[in-house]
Amino acid sequence: MKFPSSLKLAPIALAMVAGNAFAAEFTQQELAYMPANTQIELFKSGMITPVDVLKAQKAQFEATNKTVNAVTYAHWDDAMKAAQEATKRYEDGTYRELEGITLAVKDEHHDAGWRVTFGSKLHLEDEVMPEADELVARMKDAGAIPVIQTTVPELYFNWVTDTDAWGTSRNPWNPDYAVGGSSGGSGAALAAGYATIASGSDMGGSIRIPSSFNGLYGLKPAAFTVPSPELLGHYVGSGPIARSFEDMVMFYNVIAGPGEHLSHPTVAEQKEQSKKLQSLEGMKIAYIGGMGISPMANYVADGMQNAIEVLRKQGATVDVIDFDFEMSMTPLEGIAHLAFGGALGGALLPGYEGATDQMTSYTGKLLEKAMKTEHGAVQLAEMQAEVQKMWNNLADATFKKGYDVVIAPTMPTVSVPADYNFVTDAPIQEDGHTYSTAVGMDYTLPFNLLGWLPVASVPAGQSPEGVPFGMQIIGKPSDTDTVMKTAGAYSKGAPKLYKGDKLPKFK
Numbered sequence: 001m002k003f004p005s006s007l008k009l010a011p012i013a014l015a016m017v018a019g020n021a022f023a024a025e026f027t028q029q030e031l032a033y034m035p036a037n038t039q040i041e042l043f044k045s046g047m048i049t050p051v052d053v054l055k056a057q058k059a060q061f062e063a064t065n066k067t068v069n070a071v072t073y074a075h076w077d078d079a080m081k082a083a084q085e086a087t088k089r090y091e092d093g094t095y096r097e098l099e100g101i102t103l104a105v106k107d108e109h110h111d112a113g114w115r116v117t118f119g120s121k122l123h124l125e126d127e128v129m130p131e132a133d134e135l136v137a138r139m140k141d142a143g144a145i146p147v148i149q150t151t152v153p154e155l156y157f158n159w160v161t162d163t164d165a166w167g168t169s170r171n172p173w174n175p176d177y178a179v180g181g182s183s184g185g186s187g188a189a190l191a192a193g194y195a196t197i198a199s200g201s202d203m204g205g206s207i208r209i210p211s212s213f214n215g216l217y218g219l220k221p222a223a224f225t226v227p228s229p230e231l232l233g234h235y236v237g238s239g240p241i242a243r244s245f246e247d248m249v250m251f252y253n254v255i256a257g258p259g260e261h262l263s264h265p266t267v268a269e270q271k272e273q274s275k276k277l278q279s280l281e282g283m284k285i286a287y288i289g290g291m292g293i294s295p296m297a298n299y300v301a302d303g304m305q306n307a308i309e310v311l312r313k314q315g316a317t318v319d320v321i322d323f324d325f326e327m328s329m330t331p332l333e334g335i336a337h338l339a340f341g342g343a344l345g346g347a348l349l350p351g352y353e354g355a356t357d358q359m360t361s362y363t364g365k366l367l368e369k370a371m372k373t374e375h376g377a378v379q380l381a382e383m384q385a386e387v388q389k390m391w392n393n394l395a396d397a398t399f400k401k402g403y404d405v406v407i408a409p410t411m412p413t414v415s416v417p418a419d420y421n422f423v424t425d426a427p428i429q430e431d432g433h434t435y436s437t438a439v440g441m442d443y444t445l446p447f448n449l450l451g452w453l454p455v456a457s458v459p460a461g462q463s464p465e466g467v468p469f470g471m472q473i474i475g476k477p478s479d480t481d482t483v484m485k486t487a488g489a490y491s492k493g494a495p496k497l498y499k500g501d502k503l504p505k506f507k
Helices: 011-017 021-025 028-033 036-045 050-068 076-092 134-141 184-192 208-214 245-255 298-313 331-340 343-352 361-372 377-397 480-491
Strands: 071-074 102-106 145-150 197-202 217-220 237-242 284-287 317-320 405-409 455-462 468-475
Touching: 028 050, 036 050, 036 076, 036 245, 050 071, 050 076, 050 102, 050 145, 050 184, 071 184, 076 145, 102 134, 102 184, 134 145, 134 197, 134 245, 145 184, 184 197, 184 208, 184 237, 197 208, 197 245, 208 217, 208 455, 208 468, 217 245, 217 480, 237 245, 245 480, 284 298, 298 317, 298 405, 298 455, 298 468, 298 480, 331 343, 331 377, 343 361, 405 480, 455 480, 468 480
Parallel strands: 102 145, 102 197, 284 317, 284 405
Antiparallel strands: 071 145, 197 237, 217 237, 217 455, 405 468, 455 468
């Protein structure tokens, strides 16, 4: 949009005089999908307001959520009050870092007075939360506005979001296909334009998998860089999901580090990440393909070759490495030992004895198996040795040879039905491959076992059915800087989703 050359009044003054007529220059979709960085600049100028964006996103929700089914509870009335307050803050110059930016909240994080259901019928009547959790509290302190709570698999135990409690969440790019999990509703809500940024958490790929399925940017933070409900868990952490690299960085900067209340003693001070896009000149990157775990669909392999060329154009040297983790157990078995053998299992399993028949089938069967399987000190010791071997293999093949980051596909395939049940359904077959029923987690789980490594998922292409897929950027232990630098440079040549005609069609 261009202003006439005779325009003399400041944009914010014009907006106040004309009743914010500039917002009418943008379509509903343009406002709903507008990146946070752009919104903030237009909020400052007065060309649009947080109320304009909220109305557009609510309209998107009302028009399409019957198809997408990404939301458990909506909080539009409270959000409107917050958006009106945010508009006033821009007018009087007291706006904060994320003032007026809407936030979709995974059904795990919460604001005060909200009910968390864990995607389970067993928790639909639970008492409401007395206060906001750490992530939401920090985002609100920065000015973000929580607008919706998003669907998850039951107890987060699936990489597809389909539950008896809330039904099937469907991909806005093609509703026959999955949105991912466990932060599946967050991914779908962003793809559908219901919010500007979204929260996720990642214990087996739960940020990266929905980011892949929905064409988004997501970060599994390195262990002990953001607050986590698992105080000593190196394999799980909360993080950002966004439609752009810059928005992902803004979100991460708010939630990283110990915070002013110092309530998480395992979280160390973190350097603020830059949104500035930098050259990759002089960087060495290793592409490790399927990691000896699983083949990939042909379109994923082709997309990775395109991604490699993007990185090379940004100045990096990218080498293809023949790599195999050589695991003596499956990644799913490994994470089960870590999760059920530690604090999570001790707190979780006793509480669901006798209730597994009331659960969505995959959750009930998983917990029944966990209750019968030994997940004790011996298994944890074996898993510790396995993690050390995995790190030695990866470091020897890449980082010790001078590579700065490693890249791999986020998933072997995204041709996954929206209601796929990895416990009861037959394996997916594609391009001559028969995949493990846990295929959605095959490429992400190793980096939860190696939880000290920060990993971003970035868009890498779309399947023949239109479903997006992603690429992982894996850094050295705690080296978030280099992962972000690589993701930023890559974003310059990445698939340009959510722009122009590259929007979901919901069909």
